[in-house]
Amino acid sequence: VQLVESGGGLVQPGGSLRLSCAASGFTFSSYYMSWVRQAPGKGREWVSEINGGGGSTYYADSVKGRFTISRDNAKNTLYLQMNSLKPEDTALYSCARVVRRGVAGNKTTREYDYWGQGTQVTVSS
DSSP: OEEEEEOOEEEOTTOOEEEEEEEESSOGGGSOEEEEEEOTTSOEEEEEEEOTTSOOEEEOTTTTTTEEEEEETTTTEEEEEEOSOOGGGOEEEEEEEEEEEEEETTEEEEEEEEEOOOEEEEEOO
């Protein structure tokens, strides 16, 4: 299994970026996939998730309405379109394969078994 992210960079506040995650070594369409980010000095933060067919998407409140997750199963590629970027979006963004989903109270829980190396997104003027 291999996950390789690309598309990060330096962008001004209000700008846009599109991240990609190329997957290989498994049946991509059979898995939920997530984007997770980690800012300097902070823990990992779940950003977004998409089901195997691409018809169901989920977002953290902090990015809802600004980010769009999608996938192309024919190309084994996951995407994250990020618009209206803010300085607080600065982080290392990684894609991850979801191996298990559950519910704890009113929250969805996720377990991951494979991660990419990440792509850095820096939002600064």
